[in-house]
Structures are given as C-alpha cells and as structure tokens.
Amino acid sequence: MCGIVGYKGKQQPKDFLLEGLKNLEYRGYDSSGIALKNDDEIQIIRSVGKISSLEEKVNNENLINCSMGIAHTRWATHGIPSEENAHPHRVGNVTLVHNGIIENASELKEELLKENVVFNSETDTEVACAIINKYYEGNAVEAINRAIKVLKGSYAFCIFFEDSDKLYAVRKDSPLIIGYGEEEVYVASDIAAIISYTNKYSLIEENEIVEIGDRVTVTLDGNVVNKEVLTATISADSKDKCGYEHYMLKEIMEEPLVLEKTLKPYIDNLDKLPDLTEYEEIHIVACGSAMYAGMIGKTLIEENTNLRVTVEVASEYRYKKVIYDRKTLVILISQSGETADTIAAMRKAKMAGIETLAIVNVVGSTIARESGNQLFIEAGPEIAVATTKAYMLQVAMLSLLAYKAALSSGLVNDSVMNEIKIVPRMVREILDRRDDYLEIAKSIYERDDIFFIGRKIDYAVSMEGSLKLKEVSYIHSEAYQAGELKHGTISLVDDGTPVISIITDKDIKEKTISNVQEVKARGAKCIIISNEEITGYDHLIQVPKMSDFFQPLVVVPCLQLIAYEVAKLRGCDIDKPKNLAKSVTVE
Numbered sequence: 001m002c003g004i005v006g007y008k009g010k011q012q013p014k015d016f017l018l019e020g021l022k023n024l025e026y027r028g029y030d031s032s033g034i035a036l037k038n039d040d041e042i043q044i045i046r047s048v049g050k051i052s053s054l055e056e057k058v059n060n061e062n063l064i065n066c067s068m069g070i071a072h073t074r075w076a077t078h079g080i081p082s083e084e085n086a087h088p089h090r091v092g093n094v095t096l097v098h099n100g101i102i103e104n105a106s107e108l109k110e111e112l113l114k115e116n117v118v119f120n121s122e123t124d125t126e127v128a129c130a131i132i133n134k135y136y137e138g139n140a141v142e143a144i145n146r147a148i149k150v151l152k153g154s155y156a157f158c159i160f161f162e163d164s165d166k167l168y169a170v171r172k173d174s175p176l177i178i179g180y181g182e183e184e185v186y187v188a189s190d191i192a193a194i195i196s197y198t199n200k201y202s203l204i205e206e207n208e209i210v211e212i213g214d215r216v217t218v219t220l221d222g223n224v225v226n227k228e229v230l231t232a233t234i235s236a237d238s239k240d241k242c243g244y245e246h247y248m249l250k251e252i253m254e255e256p257l258v259l260e261k262t263l264k265p266y267i268d269n270l271d272k273l274p275d276l277t278e279y280e281e282i283h284i285v286a287c288g289s290a291m292y293a294g295m296i297g298k299t300l301i302e303e304n305t306n307l308r309v310t311v312e313v314a315s316e317y318r319y320k321k322v323i324y325d326r327k328t329l330v331i332l333i334s335q336s337g338e339t340a341d342t343i344a345a346m347r348k349a350k351m352a353g354i355e356t357l358a359i360v361n362v363v364g365s366t367i368a369r370e371s372g373n374q375l376f377i378e379a380g381p382e383i384a385v386a387t388t389k390a391y392m393l394q395v396a397m398l399s400l401l402a403y404k405a406a407l408s409s410g411l412v413n414d415s416v417m418n419e420i421k422i423v424p425r426m427v428r429e430i431l432d433r434r435d436d437y438l439e440i441a442k443s444i445y446e447r448d449d450i451f452f453i454g455r456k457i458d459y460a461v462s463m464e465g466s467l468k469l470k471e472v473s474y475i476h477s478e479a480y481q482a483g484e485l486k487h488g489t490i491s492l493v494d495d496g497t498p499v500i501s502i503i504t505d506k507d508i509k510e511k512t513i514s515n516v517q518e519v520k521a522r523g524a525k526c527i528i529i530s531n532e533e534i535t536g537y538d539h540l541i542q543v544p545k546m547s548d549f550f551q552p553l554v555v556v557p558c559l560q561l562i563a564y565e566v567a568k569l570r571g572c573d574i575d576k577p578k579n580l581a582k583s584v585t586v587e
C-alpha cells in the first residue's frame with residue numbers, strides 16, 4: 001500500500017526511481033509519480049494506472065539534469081486515483097511523497113485555507129506538504145520537526161526543499177529505510193525496492209529525521225542518533241519469477257521449500273516454541289488471510305487442549321472492549337509486520353500489560369520489533385499481492401504451537417512429530433497435480449457465485465480458500481459452515497452453482513456429506529476435497545491422510561491452485577488484483 005523511493009547520489013535518478021517503484025508494485029497502487037530536482041528546477045511527472053504509463057510519460061519528457069529525486073506509488077485513500085491526487089505534491093518550497101493517513105488533515109486544511117494556501121488536490125498529503133512549507137524558514141529539520149508535532153496519524157515522508165540540495169525522510173507508523181550505495185543514498189519503503197542496488201541499510205525509527213547531503217545525519221528531537229547498518233539477507237533473485245508466469249504461482253510452488261526451512265529448527269527442538277499452556281486464554285489477532293490462519297490455529301488448539309482461544313480481526317480488536325481477567329497471551333499474525341490495525345492491537349495488549357507473541361515474516365518490521373516474543377516464518381519476499389506461501393507458513397507455525405500445547409497437556413503423544421517431517425514432500429505431491437486443478441477451474445470459471453463448505457477445521461480452511469478465489473478471480477465467493485448453508489444462502493444454489501466441500505475431519509464427515517447431498521439435490525456442481533475416497537460427485541481431489549495437526553497443510557495448496565487457475569482463465573491481473581494492497585499501512 002503506497003510505496004516510496006528516494007535517491008541522492010551522482011547519477012540521474014530516473015532509472016533507479018522507476019525500477020524502485022516497479023519493485024514496490026506488489027504493495028498495491030493505482031497511480032504513481034516522480035519528482036526530480038537540480039539547483040534551478042523541480043520537475044514533477046505523475047500518471048494514473050500502471051507504472052508503465054508513468055514510464056512512458058517520463059521517457060517522452062525532456063528530463064532535467066539532476067542527481068536527486070523521489071517517487072511514489074499511491075493507493076488512494078483521500079480522493080480518487082487521478083493525476084492531481086497522485087504524489088509527489090508540491091506546496092511552495094516543499095516537494096514530498098507520503099505513505100499513511102493524516103487524520104487531522106481537514107482541520108489543518110481549514111486553517112491553511114484561511115491563510116490563503118491554494119490546494120490542487122483532495123489529498124491529506126498536500127495538507128502535510130503545506131504544513132511543512134508553513135514552518136520552513138530555511139531550516140528543513142526544524143520545519144519537519146515542528147510539522148510532525150502538529151500532524152496526527154501515520155506517515156512516511158521523503159522530502160526535498162526548493163532551495164536545498166539535501167534529501168529528507170521521516171516516519172511514524174509507516175515503514176521507511178535508508179540504503180547505502182557507493183556515493184549514493186536511497187530511501188525506500190522496504191528493502192525489496194533497493195536490493196538490486198545495495199543490501200546495506202538502516203531502519204528509520206519513529207520521528208527520527210534523516211538528512212541526506214554529502215553524508216547522512218539522523219536526529220531525534222535535535223539529538224544525533226547513530227544508526228546501525230544492517231545487511232539484508234534476501235537476494236535480488238528472490239524478486240524474479242524464475243520462469244513462472246506469475247509470482248503467485250512461483251510462490252505457491254515454493255511452499256515445500258519454505259515449509260522445510262521454517263519447520264526444521266522446531267522439528268529439531270520443540271523447546272524453541274513457547275508453551276501456550278502457560279496461559280489461561282489466547283487471543284489471536286490479525287487481518288485478512290493472517291486472520292484466517294488464526295482460525296485454523298484456534299480450531300487446532302481448542303480441539304487438542306483445554307485452552308480458550310478467540311480470534312479477532314485487528315481492526316475490531318483495537319477498538320473493542322477486551323477483558324483481560326485471565327493470564328492471556330495475544331498472538332499477532334502478520335506477514336509484513338506493518339499492518340496498521342495489527343500494530344495497534346499489539347500496542348493495546350502491551351499497554352494493558354499483556355504478553356504478546358508475533359508470527360511474522362519480515363525481520364525488522366514494526367511488529368517484529370515491538371512484540372514481546374517473535375516466531376519468524378521463513379517465507380522470504382512475497383511479491384504477489386494475494387498471500388500464499390506466507391499464509392501456509394502461518395498455518396504451519398500455529399499447527400506446531402497447537403501440537404506443542406497438546407503435548408504439554410498430555411493429550412497427544414510425540415509420534416505425531418515424525419509426520420511433520422513428511423509434510424513438505426506431501427505438499428510437493430499435491431502441487432504436482434496441476435491438471436486436476438485446471439480441470440476444476442475450467443468447470444467453474446464462468447460462474448458468478450461459488451461456495452465453500454466445511455465443518456470445524458475444514459470450515460477454517462475453506463475461509464481462506466474462498467478469500468483467495470475472490471481476491472484473484474473477482475468471482476463472488478463465500479465460505480459457510482456446512483450445516484449453516486441451508487439457513488438462507490442455499491437459496492442462491494441452483495443448476496451448476498459450484499460448491500467446494502472440504503471433508504477431512506473424520507468425526508464429522510458424514511454430516512458434511514449430507515450437506516453436500518442437499519446442494520447436489522438443488523443442482524450444484526459438487527467438488528470435494530477429502531482425505532478419503534468419496535464418490536458420486538463431480539470432482540474429487542483426494543489428499544493424503546495426515547494427523548489433525550498437519551491435515552490443513554495439504555488442503556491449502558489445492559485451494560490456492562484452484563484460485564490461481566480460475567483467475568488465469570478469466571484473464572485477471574493475478575499478481576496485482578484491483579483495489580488490493582499487500583501491506584495495509586492505514587486503518
């Protein structure tokens with residue numbers, strides 16, 4: 001969601017800026033722009049739609065000779081995606097790009113309008129730009145410092161001033177890093193944007209002001225801060241599609257490998273995992289697919305221990321009344337570690353003195369740094385907006401946590417652990433059955449509605465299956481507890497309506513099959529995913545039978561590949577579905 005890159009060095013920044021933006025495309029955006037600056041001129045070029053259209057515009061312009069620039073991909077919040085609303089914005093002396101939301105923008109705008117400031121866009125960003133300009137009297141750091149005391153909300157800014165040849169950056173609740181090259185310095189939303197240029201970087205902490213001239217100076221409230229220089233471990237290759245047509249497919253295919261990498265340390269030593277039975281209550285809090293991973297975790301923990309577990313979407317949890325009257329652990333799940341609502345939920349728990357555990361992919365992200373305890377999944381960079389491998393690893397990590405809790409409770413024996421070792425191989429076999437998924441996709445891709453049904457763990461798995469399908473194919477899809485469908489939604493089932501049923505829980509299998517019969521009787525096309533042979537329906541995908549803890553891990557890839565094939569048949573922009581953002585850094 002919104003991406004920032006900035007450059008100060010010796011080269012014309014155009015190529016770096018455009019490549020940086022392309023590397024951030026995965027975050028989701030609907031317009032983009034760049035600003036270049038030399039001693040005499042500032043040149044701003046903006047465009048709606050894909051970066052290729054910005055690139056075309058940039059290539060058709062006579063660019064100024066310069067060695068400093070900033071660029072941005074915008075995911076619209078205040079104001080429609082348009083050239084006027086796209087960043088960079090310029091007010092007086094100040095040109096900037098912004099990620100985040102300025103919550104008091106309308107009040108500030110009213111005041112500024114009284115001071116005869118003219119606005120050219122509907123954005124909160126232009127208001128922030130005007131505020132910095134208002135405070136600018138020749139000292140940029142002072143102006144930024146004063147402005148951030150007035151601005152409410154979240155921001156990552158990369159800024160330059162008309163009469164200065166320095167580049168500035170500051171952030172709060174939105175990520176930003178500084179990268180160090182040979183005689184050049186980069187600013188970026190994340191390391192993926194700059195990894196082909198450098199792997200040396202520093203994290204910018206909240207409200208530190210970065211001044212990039214001949215050298216980089218970082219201050220917090222006027223005091224100089226020495227920044228640690230980190231080395232990124234991701235490689236530039238991880239951004240390549242490696243011959244796959246889409247990142248989504250590549251990332252699904254990586255699942256066996258990343259599962260092996262993530263699970264290995266814990267297979268070797270389960271003591272590395274926290275013991276959930278030390279708590280009386282577990283709250284799992286997350287957004288989107290991460291929340292659905294949490295639903296699987298909840299089911300596995302509750303079914304196999306005596307623990308109470310709740311799962312909440314972070315945007316609700318952060319504002320609702322939560323009673324912490326038992327020894328509680330709050331588990332935050334986030335691929336990016338930067339989701340605004342999940343960060344707020346974590347801070348709420350911490351404020352109440354509650355222990356927090358993060359399941360997170362990005363080392364150095366806000367959630368990784370601020371949570372009390374962390375379990376890192378080893379997904380590597382995930383470029384496709386719709387998460388696949390990271391979700392898979394979140395589920396795997398929760399399965400291990402549930403298993404360890406069950407062991408501690410004495411409700412399971414340790415023989416199950418041997419099974420986890422074969423999970424990556426089983427997943428690889430499931431992934432190899434591409435023809436089966438394509439065949440199913442061909443039979444459903446032209447439909448307007450698709451339903452997923454399941455009970456207990458199978459329902460938890462089906463929720464993400466349904467979300468994945470709707471995200472990438474734009475087909476309306478819903479997941480239902482199999483027994484609930486007939487209380488209303490079955491009225492939408494008619495001749496040929498696809499119903500994908502997940503049936504792996506042996507205790508409840510017969511009940512779900514009765515529900516499949518009900519939809520079959522109304523003409524539904526019945527697709528079954530089961531660990532047993534169930535005949536008499538349109539399609540069956542038979543997955544290996546696993547212990548309860550690891551069964552979801554062999555169902556998830558089937559659902560992901562069905563979603564992928566359906567989206568491909570419909571000609572959708574699979575890696576960048578419309579309106580979606582990878583990392584949702586605003587509320």
Ligand code: G6P
Pocket residue numbers: 287288289290291333334335336337338339342385386387580581582583584
């Ligand atoms: C966005 C992404 C989803 C993701 C959710 C939570 O909506 O499109 O794929 O599940 O954010 O993101 P997180 O980084 O916190 O896991």
